[in-house]
Amino acid sequence: MNEKAASWALVLDDEQTITELLDITLTEMGFSVQVAHSLRSAREALELHSYALCLTDLRLPDGSGLDFVRHIHRHAPQVPVAVITAYSSTEGAVEAMQAGAFDFMTKPIDLKRLRRLVEQARALAVLEPDGSDSGSERLVGDSEPMRALRQQIRLLARSNAPVFLSGESGTGKELSARAIHDAGPRRDKPFIAVNCAAIPEGLLESELFGSEKGAFTGANQKREGLFLAADGGTLFLDEIGDVPMAMQVKLLRALQERSIRPIGASSEIPVDIRLISATHRNLQEMVHAGTFRADLYYRIHVVPLQIPPLRQRQGDIPLLVTALLRKIAQRQGKTLPGIEASALHWLAQQSFPGTCANWKTSSNAPSPSIPVRKSRCRI
Numbered sequence: 001m002n003e004k005a006a007s008w009a010l011v012l013d014d015e016q017t018i019t020e021l022l023d024i025t026l027t028e029m030g031f032s033v034q035v036a037h038s039l040r041s042a043r044e045a046l047e048l049h050s051y052a053l054c055l056t057d058l059r060l061p062d063g064s065g066l067d068f069v070r071h072i073h074r075h076a077p078q079v080p081v082a083v084i085t086a087y088s089s090t091e092g093a094v095e096a097m098q099a100g101a102f103d104f105m106t107k108p109i110d111l112k113r114l115r116r117l118v119e120q121a122r123a124l125a126v127l128e129p130d131g132s133d134s135g136s137e138r139l140v141g142d143s144e145p146m147r148a149l150r151q152q153i154r155l156l157a158r159s160n161a162p163v164f165l166s167g168e169s170g171t172g173k174e175l176s177a178r179a180i181h182d183a184g185p186r187r188d189k190p191f192i193a194v195n196c197a198a199i200p201e202g203l204l205e206s207e208l209f210g211s212e213k214g215a216f217t218g219a220n221q222k223r224e225g226l227f228l229a230a231d232g233g234t235l236f237l238d239e240i241g242d243v244p245m246a247m248q249v250k251l252l253r254a255l256q257e258r259s260i261r262p263i264g265a266s267s268e269i270p271v272d273i274r275l276i277s278a279t280h281r282n283l284q285e286m287v288h289a290g291t292f293r294a295d296l297y298y299r300i301h302v303v304p305l306q307i308p309p310l311r312q313r314q315g316d317i318p319l320l321v322t323a324l325l326r327k328i329a330q331r332q333g334k335t336l337p338g339i340e341a342s343a344l345h346w347l348a349q350q351s352f353p354g355t356c357a358n359w360k361t362s363s364n365a366p367s368p369s370i371p372v373r374k375s376r377c378r379i
Contacts, residue, residue: 008049009118011035012042012056012068013084018109022055025111029118039063043071053121054081058092066096073100080121080158084109097161097302113258116232116272117160123185124158139175140323141316145308149176152305157183162255162300165278167307168354173278174238176307181234186274189233192226197239204247205263209254212264227260227271234274240300241281241292252296275300311352318344 009031011022023033034049036042039062046054054072058065065083072081080102085093093104102124103117139146156163157180165173174193181191199207210225227235237243243251254260255275259268277300286292310316321339329336 008032008034008051009053009055010042010045010049010051012037012039012054012060012065014038014057014061018057018084018107021109022114025114026053026118029115031118037061039068042068046072046076051076051079053118054079055084056081057084058096059086066092066099069096069099069101080124082117082121091298094298094302097159100159101161102158103160110270113270113272120160120185139172139179140319141313142319143313143315145313146316149305149308150179153179154183156180156303156305159184159303160274162275162277162302164301164304165276165307166304167278167280168309169280170354171307171309173307174236176305177234177236177238177276177278180276181236181274184274186233190230191234191236192230193236193238194226195238197242201244201247204243205250208251209260210262210265212262223262225260225262227254227273228269230273231271232273234276237275237277239279239281240277241279241283241286245291245293248293248296252293252299255296255299309352309354311354314348314352317347321347 007030009026011019011026011033013019013022013035014037019035019037023035026033031053034045034051036045039060042056054068056065056068060068069081069083072079077100081100083093083096083101083104084107085096085104086107093101093106096104102121105113105117137150139150153176163177163180165176167173177193178191181187194208196204206223206225208225208227210228211223213222254271257268258272259270261268283292283297283301287294287297310320321344322336325339326336
């Protein structure tokens, strides 16, 4: 067949009412639709044709939709696949995203949500396959850990799965989160970063979900929360380990329902966000200690991404020094200074323990004055 791949969608479901609804909706959006009612027929269709999008139910007469997700991930990884699941089996949807699914939606199908999902999948087709247009290039360094990180970012950008970034303070978790956003189909939508540790506990709910006028003392006007501000885009929750237990329950519901209820509101508001979260804490230990909910951990820890510390990529030090000096020089309106080779050599010998407390107790000798050519810059 000579049809353009970008115009075809494959639908795998054994319920006729569902396939008819998906067929009509996708046809209205400009797709030609191929319907399959079993894993066997879907695999045969995938061998014969190329598709721009696949939608599959999780429960099929001859197996699981998870098997088809894995099949596509192995044989046609460029094709976005989304799973359809009953409300009571969203755990299976999380497993599907871990297996490589682009996204999921629950039954009964929300047509507005479906159209949004399809448009995001369609947007993937116009992204540069090598990630050359991604924000990962703003991550300074050419060491093996940084090249691996960039590759992971390019892969994660082709999904709506929640990403959990772990790494020490200062390793670049927010930069990595922004790079995932910039490399994906939501890059033209908002990227909202929230430091959960910096918001007082009593204000966190109104900051995230918003509030109605008069909802509490001092609420003199309606306030839009950060979930709504990120609608259509990416919400980055940094230091999520600092969210109080009472707020964790409300956050979990918002992620499960894909909707939020502002303080004082009588109804919920649907939101469509890509969630990226991060912390320098060990959440698994917090779960075992009872200070972080296991169900919330399961919901946000779909795809983990470890950000390497500087001591694991010390070969990047010259590039990092140049980038920092350039930033400081631009801020002060000065020309870019140079740095002596002896200073770079000294920096390369340091252990970079990661925190001021560890640095003070380390056995490293006090830092010598670092010779800088042409000008001196303050940090």
